[in-house]
Amino acid sequence: MLLLVAAAIVAILRMTIDRNPSSGSISLAWPQAEWRSFRVTATVVGLLVGGGLALAGTLLQASLRNPLASPSVLGVSSGAGFGVMLALFLAYQTGVTEVAWGLPAMLGAAVAVGLVLVLGRKDGWPDPVSTILAGVIIATMFGAGMVLLQGLVPDGLRGRFLAWALGTVPEVTSTGAIPVLAGVLGVVCLAGILGHGRLDALLLDHASAVSIGASPGGTRLACLVAAGTLTAMTVAVCGPLGFVGLVAPHCARLLVGPEHRFLVPAAVLAGAALVTGADTLRQVIDLGTGRLPVGVLTTLAGGPFFLWMLRRGSASAWRGGMHASV
Amino acid sequence: MLRCSGVQFVRDGFVLGPIDAVAKAGTITAVVGPNASGKTTLLEVVAGVRKPQQGTVQVDQLNMHTCSSDRRAAVMAMMPQRPPVECPLTVERLVSLGRLRLGRESVASEQAMGALGLESLRTRAVCSLSVGQAQRAHLARAVSQSGPRTVLVLDEPTAPLDHRWAEQTWDLLRGHAQAGGAVLVAIHDLAVAADRADDVWLLQGGKLLAAGSASTVCEPGLLQRAFGAAFEWADRKDGSRWLVPAGADQ
Numbered sequence: 001m002l003l004l005v006a007a008a009i010v011a012i013l014r015m016t017i018d019r020n021p022s023s024g025s026i027s028l029a030w031p032q033a034e035w036r037s038f039r040v041t042a043t044v045v046g047l048l049v050g051g052g053l054a055l056a057g058t059l060l061q062a063s064l065r066n067p068l069a070s071p072s073v074l075g076v077s078s079g080a081g082f083g084v085m086l087a088l089f090l091a092y093q094t095g096v097t098e099v100a101w102g103l104p105a106m107l108g109a110a111v112a113v114g115l116v117l118v119l120g121r122k123d124g125w126p127d128p129v130s131t132i133l134a135g136v137i138i139a140t141m142f143g144a145g146m147v148l149l150q151g152l153v154p155d156g157l158r159g160r161f162l163a164w165a166l167g168t169v170p171e172v173t174s175t176g177a178i179p180v181l182a183g184v185l186g187v188v189c190l191a192g193i194l195g196h197g198r199l200d201a202l203l204l205d206h207a208s209a210v211s212i213g214a215s216p217g218g219t220r221l222a223c224l225v226a227a228g229t230l231t232a233m234t235v236a237v238c239g240p241l242g243f244v245g246l247v248a249p250h251c252a253r254l255l256v257g258p259e260h261r262f263l264v265p266a267a268v269l270a271g272a273a274l275v276t277g278a279d280t281l282r283q284v285i286d287l288g289t290g291r292l293p294v295g296v297l298t299t300l301a302g303g304p305f306f307l308w309m310l311r312r313g314s315a316s317a318w319r320g321g322m323h324a325s326v
Numbered sequence: 327m328l329r330c331s332g333v334q335f336v337r338d339g340f341v342l343g344p345i346d347a348v349a350k351a352g353t354i355t356a357v358v359g360p361n362a363s364g365k366t367t368l369l370e371v372v373a374g375v376r377k378p379q380q381g382t383v384q385v386d387q388l389n390m391h392t393c394s395s396d397r398r399a400a401v402m403a404m405m406p407q408r409p410p411v412e413c414p415l416t417v418e419r420l421v422s423l424g425r426l427r428l429g430r431e432s433v434a435s436e437q438a439m440g441a442l443g444l445e446s447l448r449t450r451a452v453c454s455l456s457v458g459q460a461q462r463a464h465l466a467r468a469v470s471q472s473g474p475r476t477v478l479v480l481d482e483p484t485a486p487l488d489h490r491w492a493e494q495t496w497d498l499l500r501g502h503a504q505a506g507g508a509v510l511v512a513i514h515d516l517a518v519a520a521d522r523a524d525d526v527w528l529l530q531g532g533k534l535l536a537a538g539s540a541s542t543v544c545e546p547g548l549l550q551r552a553f554g555a556a557f558e559w560a561d562r563k564d565g566s567r568w569l570v571p572a573g574a575d576q
Contacts, residue, residue: 065410197426203413204423207375207406208464211479212471213399213427258414258451 038171047272054271056227057245063223070246071231074135078142080235083108101236109232167295196261243302332381356519359529373404403471407481409464413452424471438470
């Protein structure tokens, strides 16, 4: 929590880098009054988007019993992104000037979740390995679809596509985006904390979860819907931010353990701190010009983390190296 | 008492049943049969994991496939074959999940962990344990869920356990039966089934070949028909009898 508050304060501050080669120091200052609201908006969006993606990742990892599951790995982010790009492309073709991004993002995410569920199923239940493989293929296909659409629109719109597709925390958002995202995040987080026992039960096999009365089928479906909704909303606001939903839950798991009564709030805080911190780092790296999308940083950091976990195997990944194997 | 009435389940061309059999309270009933005879499928149908296309499974008149999940959890606890060893929860949390819908009764969880020697492992993640230790943790979860009159449904509970913990497990199951509960356990080892169980259900190709007392069902002719292999009863020095493959050294 302290880390989160610190990250938020630093994110709101204006970063300046002394370009003198002899010192090269970074200095912080409050932004001028006319810029302050932009930094506050970006910080709030970063906190909500990071928390939302982390919570989506936590729910996906529990519902699929797979520590490698996350919105980006399973193609949910790409699906939502493709939905938005398709809507923009169709709007361009038909001459419509204003497009709401939320609904197409939701539809794209829903298609991706549905495909992963169907293709990753084995003997009626989601298979951890098949699910990841299906997700990677679906993410690649939707990614290719986005590239295709980029080539079909004029230069001006293409630049907007590209900046959004790489993930950017905006300093201006559409009216209602922040309250809606905050509301959905709050409801899902509260439901996750109150239903922590059912989420813990998803980590058992299906038969054991049925035996203890946890109704795993309904819980799993609710998790997938909630994760898809959160992902779609964050993608509509920021574009796809790679690996936040994978890294943040594992960081939280290392700190508070695997029980969802602690993990759900901790993952939300970790994701919020991660995206806000990454956006702050972006300010430093791109010298305040705003040309570097924050999604590049989260992907550069998260990609190796994913490969490291893949190499360690799922059992080690779950416990994050906290215990030695027997 | 657990009663299967005309239970039939079909999947991927495999037909289980119809099964008509009873597992009485106060007894241990073993489900035996060759590979792919339907033992695991039957236990999953009995425990409500799979819904039969025909027939009913009842525990004391309560239909396992139409009652609420809470009520089912209160009268029946199941441990499947090969429960996940990659579960990240601690042993303590896993065992306490047995009481998820039954109210917090830490005494039951503590007793289950104590009976299966898990006290010193309580804070360890299940995925950091050996296969046998993880099996004991999952078994303790099922035991913590069970009350005096409940039905315990266990699929190969002792397969990965060493001799000491296998014996301990059978003693635990006998204690549950003596307290008025019923135990339905799938097992491959015919000798152990004949020795430890009161009743036996013999499956072959999804059909119930025989059901009755262990001494009746574990009859060499029936076993020859089911397994395609010869068995015989051998006398031990203490006067008891032991089922062995025909021609084996005693």
